[in-house]
Amino acid sequence: MADSAAVAGRLWDEWVPGQVRRMVLAALPGGAEDARLLVVWLAAVHDIGKATPAFACQVEKLAESMRRAGLEMRLQKQMPDRKLAPHGLAGQLLLRDWLRERYGWAKPDTLQLTTIIGGHHGVLPTHTDIKALTDHPGLLRSRGSEEEWHAVQRELLDAAAATTGAAARLGAWSAVKLPQPVQVLLSALVIMADWVASNRDFFPHAPDASLTDPARAGDAWAALSLPTPWDAEDPDPELAGLFASRFSLPAGAAIRPVQKATVEMAHEMATAGMLIVEAPMGEGKTEAALAATEILAARSGAGGCFVALPTMATSNAMFSRLMAWLRRLPAHRDDPESVYLAHSKSALNADYARLPRTGRRAAADIDRDGADNNRNPRARERAAPSGLVAHHWLRGRKRGMLSSFAAGTVDQLLFAGLKSRHLVLRHLAVAGKVVVIDEVHAYDVYMGTYLDRVLAWLGAYGVPVVVLSATLPAQRRRELAEAYTGRRGGELARVAEADGYPLLTAAGRGQEPVLAAPAASGRRTDVRVERMNDDPAALAERLSDELRDGGCAVVVRNTVRRVHETASHLRRHFDEAGDGIGVTVAHARFLDADRVENDTDLLARFGPPDKVAELGGHRPTEGHVVVASQVVEQSLDIDFDLMVTDLAPVDLLLQRMGRLHRHLRGEGQSQRPERLSIARCLITGADWAASPPEPVRGSQAVYRLHPLLRAAAVLEPHLAADSEAGRTVRLPDDISPLVQSAYGGEPVGPPEWHDALDEARARHDAHQAKQAEKADAFRVAAPGRAGRSLLGWVDAGVGDADDTPSGRAQVRDSEESLEVLVVQQRADGAISTVPWLSERYGGRELPTDAAPEPWLARAVATCAVRLPFPFTLPDVLDQAITELEDNHFPAWQAKECHWLAGELVLVLDADCRARLAGHEITYSRADGLEVHHAE
Known part of the structure; x- marks a missing residue:
């Protein structure tokens, strides 16, 4: 006591x-x-x-x-x-x-x-x-x-x-x-x-x-030795000096209007409030948000910040940027700041792994009524004059977010809205920070239901919140403001009615919202759009023609299956035609280690010129096609001459178009092939002859029919135009009008489409209501009246909610997925790491009667991959787990082998094949994981 x-x-x-x-x-x-x-x-x-x-x-x-x-x-x-x-x-x-x-x-x-x-x-x-x-x-x-x-x-x-x-x-x-x-x-x-x-x-x-x-x-x-909280000071109001001292800006770079307006509004806001920043891709929203964070923290007394992003890939990219910003903040004392990368693969991130460790590595905390209440058998708690440290005690799934600074997946924030064990710790973790929510448009109704409840609590705590989006529907903007402020009805009508773009919105409890519409930076990309039939042969012929003088194209598919099918067809065609056009595949179904290398390779070839030079790469001079899933939408700063994309919701289509002519390559894009000097986007993945168009089944499964038809409808005037000027989508000018129209309630598209659109909307609305009801089952209550106790606050909850597949499935509308570590059985029967890893780690024999050495166990841990949809089906999932557990290596389960204990291992044969739960699995370094139902 x-x-x-x-x-x-x-x-x-x-x-x-x-x-x-x-x-x-x-x-x-x-x-x-x-x-x-x-x-x-x-x-x-x-x-x-x-x-x-x-x-x-x-x-x-x-x-x-x-x-x-x-x-x-x-x-x-x-x-x-x-x-x-x-x-x-x-x-x-x-x-x-x-x-x-x-x-x-x-x-x-x-x-x-x-x-x-x-x-x-x-x-x-x-x-x-x-x-x-x-x-x-x-x-x-x-x-x-x-x-x-x-x-x-x-x-x-x-x-x-x-x-x-x-x-x-x-x-x-x-x-x-x-x-x-x-x-x-x-x-x-x-x-x-x-x-x-x-x-x-x-x-x-x-x-x-x-x-x-x-x-x-x-x-x-x-x-x-807990690090003390951040003691932020109001930064220099001179913007050029502030941005030059905090961010790596090119020489002579000007502060963009959105950045200037964001900093000014942060200065003018009440201590507690939400700042929504809507601006085109590439306008420097992240830098604006971090500058605003510094101002808001100084005024509110926040002891750190958390930046929430949609995926691990975006979180990893943001963590590097967060670290760079932190290292440039004024240092007022010798005490280090605690930093945390908040997702389940943080231990494999090189930037996070390189951080100095401080604080004694402590034994398990035990205070029990007969069982160890604080130990999760699958948890992986491991133990520069940067002043930035990964603190031993502030690590792991329950305590990591208590670090002063963190970047991670939005799940970590959504967990604060989920009835679960130790929920109060998650609230303490965010209550003392500034919270930045990036790519907020990427969250569906199910996730949004949790996000709205978390925002209600953040508003009650007086936590400053900065929300970023390039493509935010007006109604969603209003919902976010209502959730944070606790106000409903006409009080926030102005928030939904505002139609400027870029647009800043400041909203706080008991305050009238403030809106501002700064100018865009002047960066413009005119994208010519056209329909294209979903015919692999026609696609191959078109790309051969477009890339005959060289150039870099990207084909974006909505499912990994379509990525594989497209890449296979293009390779056959280019080989037979002797075009010399290369094909690269990018999607999320690669081993973790391979995906990191894939991302680096994409940046080294298709990134901004300074990044290409930094990585020692070069942009292909011969024709090249990247066939990718949604991984290219937001996590990578890459740039192509030509795009072919499956029909998708309009906000995502615009995000994809933002990867076209993203960087200036010569005066007037003169360094691009002449026929590709104008950005063009070919929209496929639908039967355009139908009325309305019929998207392919895979796209409907991912996005549902209604948002796909609304996207086709709002783009129809461009797609049907009889002149090149009419077929142009102007970025950023057309972003907000297209998004607001697609997500609004007014009829769009030709009149003969309206009945089908109305029917699709009815089904969509019913699905969204079901999503919201499903999410609400485990959603914590909103803040109640003063004096009302927390008795029963997490009653009928989910128990422990950690950053595991089952935990993430609670705050995303998804089934629990199965992750495996991939090793190979060689022809001689020995088990080894896969051969294409780096020289030190690739093809290394693994002991099966003892735990591998830590460096080798970590190499195995980098070879994790999540199995696709068929393995989320209950019967298939259970059978797969049973088969994988039959093949496990007991010596790898020792608690000292924290990289491998509790993990499932998939053993590929010498040809990189395996059979699991009635499915044939193949893996290649070029194409990643493929799964087919066994005959």
Whole structure:
């Protein structure tokens, strides 16, 4: 109890950001003094439930000595009902009774504090839990020695109140109505204090130690060595100097109007608010967001920031940019800042792996009622004058987001809206930061349902939020503002009605929204669009003709199956024709290590000129075609002369078009082949002869019919135009009109299409309603009225929600997918890494009767790949897991082999083939994973 109280005090004084402290102290009559006192006192009493027979009976030797002192209790085996009294819940009831007896609290008023004690192991109790324990009073105080137990419990609680100083304030606190967000933050701080104090590396067992010895807590705190929060200062208002000092801008680069307006609006915003930045691709939104983050953090007291992105690939790219920005921030002290890459493959990211580690590697935190509540058997917690560190204690799926700075997948943010164990820690992790949400248009209704609820909590916490998008429908803009501000109806009508582009929107609780429409930077790309039939032969002939003088084309397919089919056909055609045109494949179904190399190769050939030079690559001079899935939409800064794309929702089509003539290559694009000097996009993947067009089945499965038909309808005037000028989509001028029209409610397209469009909309609306209802089943409630406790807050939740396939499936509308580590069985029977890895790692023989050396195990871990759709079907999934587990290597499951323990391994034969759950699997370095149903 004393150790936890001491840690809580240190956390409050040295780790909790000012943004969080201000919220807690604002809810209490004694302000800052009350806030610190309440945190320390709650930590001191959180384990009072251990002073009960239900807990004490677990170690018979110690229980017997307690019996001799007059505290009777049954043997553990004689208490089968003790599961009704986990020590958190027991503590809640004991504290409730004590507050009523000692300080006259009304029973309902006790709940807002006692529930914090009841939920300190991550799951907040329910009324049913309380009633069940109340009906078994012998678990709290044994019959025959009720008064002896009561006296001990009272003595401990009295001592905690007196020692911490809370005794003088508990009477005044009885009238306080704590806002629910404050209760959440207090709960999280108690859990943190408990985890640190329960760790034997920091607080070794010392029965003779003085409970008030400051050296004990001081030594523990020094060993823990938590970095203090970011102390941001308002940056230099001179924009050119600010951007030049924070970002690697080309010599003489001008600050773009969107960037200037974003910084100005951040300065003008209230401390708490949401800033939505809508601007074309390539306008520098990320730099604008980071500059705004610095301003908002300085004014709000935020202790860091989190940048949320759609995918691991975009997260990895952003992490490098975040690190570069952090290294250029003013350094005002010697303490390092903690940094975290928030996704399940962070340990394999080179930039993250190179960060210095600080803080002692600690043993597991154990504080239990018979089971280790804090250990996840599949968790992978591993242990520059940058001042940036990956802290040992702030690692892993439950604690990593508590680091000051993080970039990662949006799942990490959405988890804050999911009823799950230790949800309060996820809230504490974001409540003290500025939150930046990039590519917000990429999230469907299911994810958006969670995002809206998280925004409601961020608004309640007063967290500054910056939202970025190039293609945001007006209605979605309004929904985001409504979620954050808690306001509905006509109050935010202006947000939806604004039609400027670029567009900035600032919205806060109790404030009128502010909108601004800065000019675009002047960068323009005119893209000629035309229909193209979905005929592989016609595609091959067209590309042969277009690339006869050289040039780089990209063919974007909506499914990996179509990527493979297209690449195979093009290779055959080009080989037979002797065109000399190369074909590269890019999609998400490559081994992790291969995908990183693929991305680097794409940047080295098709990236901006400075990146190509940095990577020592060169743009192909002969004709070349990249056949890709959606991976080229947003995660890579690459640039092509010609595009062929499957029909997709219009916002995604525009994102794809943004990869055309993205960078200036010579005056007037003169360095491109003459016939490709004008950007052109051929739209295929549909039967254009039908009325309305009929998208291919794979596209309908991915995006559904309605948004595909709306995209075709709003593009129809361009596609049907009888002049080249009419067939031009002008970027960025046409982005917002096309997006708003496609996602609006007005009829679009030829009149003869309207019946089919109406039917598709009805089905789409029903699907979206079903998505929202499905997401709502496990969505945490919105912030309730002040004084209402968190009792039952995560009732009927999902249990642990970590960054695992099952966890991600909870916040994305997807089935749990199966990830495997790929190795190869050579002709001689030996198991090895796949041969095409780097010289050090490729083709290395792996021991099967012992754990591989760590460097070799890590090489295997980089060879993970997620199996495609057929393996999400329950019967196929179960069969596949059974077959893979039959082939596992027991020695690789040792906990010391943290790279491989708990992972499933797929063994390919010498020809890189395998049979799994009735499917034939092949893998090649050129094309990645392919799956076919076995005959």
